[in-house]
Amino acid sequence: MNSNPLSTRLAGLELRNPTALASGILGYSPESLQRIAEAGAGAVVTKSVGLTPRVGYPNPTVVQANCGIINAMGLPNPGIAEYASEIRYAKTVLTVPFIVSVYGYSAEEYAAVAKAAATAGADAVELNVSCPHVKETGSEIGQNPKLLTQVIRQVKAATSKPVIVKLSPNVTDIVEIAQAASAAGADALTAVNTVRAIAIDAETALPILSNTRGGLSGPAVKPIALRCVYDIYEKVKTPIIGCGGITTWKDAVEFILAGASAVQIGTALAQKNPAVFQTINRGITAYLKKKKYRSIKEIVGKAQRN
Amino acid sequence: MSAKLNATNTLRVTRIASVKTENQTTKTYTFKDARCAKAKPGQFLMLWIPQIDEIPLSIMNTEGNSVSVTVKAVGDATRHLHNMKQGETIGVRGPFGNHFTQNNGNVLLVGGGTGTAPLLFLAKQLATKTKRLSFIIGAKTKNELLFLNQLDPLCTEQPVAATEDGTYGLKCLATQPLETLLAEEGKEKFKMVYACGPEAMTRQVFNLTEKHGVQMEASLERLMRCGIGLCGSCMIGKYRVCKDGPVFNSQQLREVKDELGISKLGFDGNRIPL
Numbered sequence A: 001m002n003s004n005p006l007s008t009r010l011a012g013l014e015l016r017n018p019t020a021l022a023s024g025i026l027g028y029s030p031e032s033l034q035r036i037a038e039a040g041a042g043a044v045v046t047k048s049v050g051l052t053p054r055v056g057y058p059n060p061t062v063v064q065a066n067c068g069i070i071n072a073m074g075l076p077n078p079g080i081a082e083y084a085s086e087i088r089y090a091k092t093v094l095t096v097p098f099i100v101s102v103y104g105y106s107a108e109e110y111a112a113v114a115k116a117a118a119t120a121g122a123d124a125v126e127l128n129v130s131c132p133h134v135k136e137t138g139s140e141i142g143q144n145p146k147l148l149t150q151v152i153r154q155v156k157a158a159t160s161k162p163v164i165v166k167l168s169p170n171v172t173d174i175v176e177i178a179q180a181a182s183a184a185g186a187d188a189l190t191a192v193n194t195v196r197a198i199a200i201d202a203e204t205a206l207p208i209l210s211n212t213r214g215g216l217s218g219p220a221v222k223p224i225a226l227r228c229v230y231d232i233y234e235k236v237k238t239p240i241i242g243c244g245g246i247t248t249w250k251d252a253v254e255f256i257l258a259g260a261s262a263v264q265i266g267t268a269l270a271q272k273n274p275a276v277f278q279t280i281n282r283g284i285t286a287y288l289k290k291k292k293y294r295s296i297k298e299i300v301g302k303a304q305r306n
Numbered sequence B: 001m002s003a004k005l006n007a008t009n010t011l012r013v014t015r016i017a018s019v020k021t022e023n024q025t026t027k028t029y030t031f032k033d034a035r036c037a038k039a040k041p042g043q044f045l046m047l048w049i050p051q052i053d054e055i056p057l058s059i060m061n062t063e064g065n066s067v068s069v070t071v072k073a074v075g076d077a078t079r080h081l082h083n084m085k086q087g088e089t090i091g092v093r094g095p096f097g098n099h100f101t102q103n104n105g106n107v108l109l110v111g112g113g114t115g116t117a118p119l120l121f122l123a124k125q126l127a128t129k130t131k132r133l134s135f136i137i138g139a140k141t142k143n144e145l146l147f148l149n150q151l152d153p154l155c156t157e158q159p160v161a162a163t164e165d166g167t168y169g170l171k172c173l174a175t176q177p178l179e180t181l182l183a184e185e186g187k188e189k190f191k192m193v194y195a196c197g198p199e200a201m202t203r204q205v206f207n208l209t210e211k212h213g214v215q216m217e218a219s220l221e222r223l224m225r226c227g228i229g230l231c232g233s234c235m236i237g238k239y240r241v242c243k244d245g246p247v248f249n250s251q252q253l254r255e256v257k258d259e260l261g262i263s264k265l266g267f268d269g270n271r272i273p274l
C-alpha cells in the first residue's frame, strides 16, 4: 500500500514524485543538484560527462527563439576522472535518485564512463546519444539503431545499475530507435533531447551561435516531444520519461497521459526557478484528486487510442 | 515561456553610438537599447561581438534609451571590442540578474578596477537618498583609477583613493582606509557597504564588514554562458551568479565563503583557483 499518489517506480528507481531535473540544466555541482532536490524534484540528472574534459564551444552558446531557446554548449564537462569525486559527494547529500548523464564517442567510451559513474555512486546512468559519432561526423549515435545497440550492450555489460537511454527527436522514425534501445536492454527511455535548430541575425546576416547549429528546447518543442512519447508507448514496453518543453502541471499530465511514467524539466527553470517542481507536483496532485485517481500510475498512457 | 523572459533574452542588434577612452586599457561604450536602459544598478547584460564572442558586462549608466558599459581589454573578446568603432554592429541581451538594494542610511561604496562602473551607476541613484555617501576607490596605479571626477560630486565627503604604487592618494590597498571608516561608531556608523572589484578585494571587504558588524552587498563575477540561470556555468555554492546574483548580501556571502576569492568553475566545469 502506498499512499503517496505521486510516487512511481521506474527502471528500478523509487521516485517520490514523477518530476526530474533534465540533463545539462544547472550543470554538475552537488550543491545545485541538492538545491533542486530540496525544491521538490523527484530525481536529478547531471549534465553529460565524458571520458576526458571538454571546454565546450565559445559564446554565444544560447539564443532565444519564440517560445524556446536554442543552445549549443558543446558538452563542456570536467571529465569522469575529476567528476567522480563530485559524484561521491553528491551521493552523500542527495536523498532522491541520482542519475549521471554520460556521453562518449564510441561504445567503449560510454561503457568506461558509465562504469566509473556507477562505481562512484550514481543510482543510474542516462546515455546521451545525441552527440556526433566521430567516424561519421554529423550523424548521431542516437540516429543509428546498430550503433545504439552496441553502445547499450557494452554499457549494460559494464554496470549493473539501471541504464536509461535518452533519445534524439532528430530521426525519421523514433519508434524504430526506441525498439532497438529496448531490445538492447535499456531499462528506461527518455524522450526527447533537443530538436536541431538554427538562429540567424538578419542585420549582420550571420548565424548567432558560435557553433552555427544548436538544439531547440522549451515550449516550442512540447508538441513534438509529446508525439514522440505517444508513438513510443504505442509500440514499446520499456518505461518512458517524457521531456521537452514541460513548464506547467498540465504539460506534465499530458506527457503522462501520452505514456510517460515520469517527466524531466529543463528550460522551465530559466523562468520559473527551482520552485517549478513543487508547483507542477501540486498541480498533478490536484488533477488526480479532481479526477478521482489514487495514483499517477493509473493514468500512464491513458490518452492512447489503440 | 513567459513573455518577459522572452523579450529580455531576445538578442537585439544595435550600433555603437559612442566610444570614450577612460585610460590605456579601458573604454566606455554607449549604445541604444530600450530594455537595458531600464536596468537597475547591479544588473548586467550580455554583449555579442559578432563572430567573436558574447560576454557579460555590468551596466555603468543609463540615459533615456541609451546604455553604457565600461570594458577593460583583458583577452580576445575585450580586445576585439576595443578595436570596434562608433557605428559598428553589436548585439545585446538583458538586463539580467538582481540589483543592489538602495539603503538610505549611511553607505560606503568600495570599488576596484572596472568594478567601479556599477558602483558609479549606484552612487548616482543613492546620492539623492542617503545622508552619508562615502567612496573608496582602489587601483594599481593612478591612471587606472576610474571615474574619480564623476564620483566626487555624488559623495558627501571626498572619495578616498588608494593606489598600490602610491602614484595617487594613499599608497595601500583599498581595504586599509576601509578598516578605519568601518571602525567609526555612533551617528556616523555605516548601514551598508557595497563592493565590486577583484574578488580578493571583495573577500577582504567581506571579512572586515563581518568583523565590524556592518551589512554588505557585493557584485560577483563568474564565467557566464546562458545568463538566464539554465546552464550552471556560473555557480558559486548553490547560487547561480547570473540569476540569483550577481549581487549577494552578507548572509549569502557567508554561505559561499569557502569559494569567495578562492575558486571558480572553469570552462570545462572544473574548479580552478581564482
Ligand SMILES: Cc1cc2nc3c(=O)[nH]c(=O)nc-3n(C[C@H](O)[C@H](O)[C@H](O)COP(=O)(O)OP(=O)(O)OC[C@H]3O[C@@H](n4cnc5c(N)ncnc54)[C@H](O)[C@@H]3O)c2cc1C
Residues within 6 Å of the ligand: A059, B044, B053, B054, B055, B056, B057, B058, B059, B069, B070, B071, B072, B073, B074, B075, B076, B077, B078, B079, B114, B117, B220, B221, B222, B223, B224, B225, B246
Ligand atoms: C556579471 C559580470 C559583469 C562584468 N562586468 C564587467 C565590466 O563591467 N567591465 C569589464 O571590463 N568586465 C566585466 N566583466 C568581465 C568580462 O566579462 C570579462 O573580462 C570578459 O568576458 C573577458 O573576455 P575576453 O575574451 O576578453 O578574455 P579571456 O581571455 O577569455 O578571459 C579573461 C578573463 O575573463 C574571464 N571570462 C572570459 N569569458 C568570460 C565569460 N563568458 N563570462 C565571465 N568571465 C569570462 C576569464 O575567466 C578570465 O578570467 C564582468 C563579468 C561578469 C560575470
Ligand SMILES: Cc1cc2nc3c(=O)[nH]c(=O)nc-3n(C[C@H](O)[C@H](O)[C@H](O)COP(=O)(O)O)c2cc1C
Residues within 6 Å of the ligand: A022, A023, A024, A025, A047, A048, A069, A071, A073, A075, A101, A128, A166, A192, A193, A194, A216, A217, A218, A219, A221, A243, A244, A245, A246, A264, A265, A266, A267, A268, B226, B230, B231
Ligand atoms: C542549456 C542546455 C544544456 C543541455 N545539456 C544537455 C546535456 O548535457 N545532455 C543532455 O542529454 N541533454 C542536454 N540538454 C537537453 C535537455 O536535457 C532536455 O532534453 C531539453 O532541453 C528538452 O527539455 P526542456 O524543454 O524541458 O528543456 C540541454 C538543454 C539545455 C537547454
Ligand code: FES
Residues within 6 Å of the ligand: B223, B224, B225, B226, B227, B228, B229, B230, B231, B232, B233, B234, B235, B240, B241, B242, B243
Ligand atoms: S550563465 Fe548559465 S546559469 Fe548562469
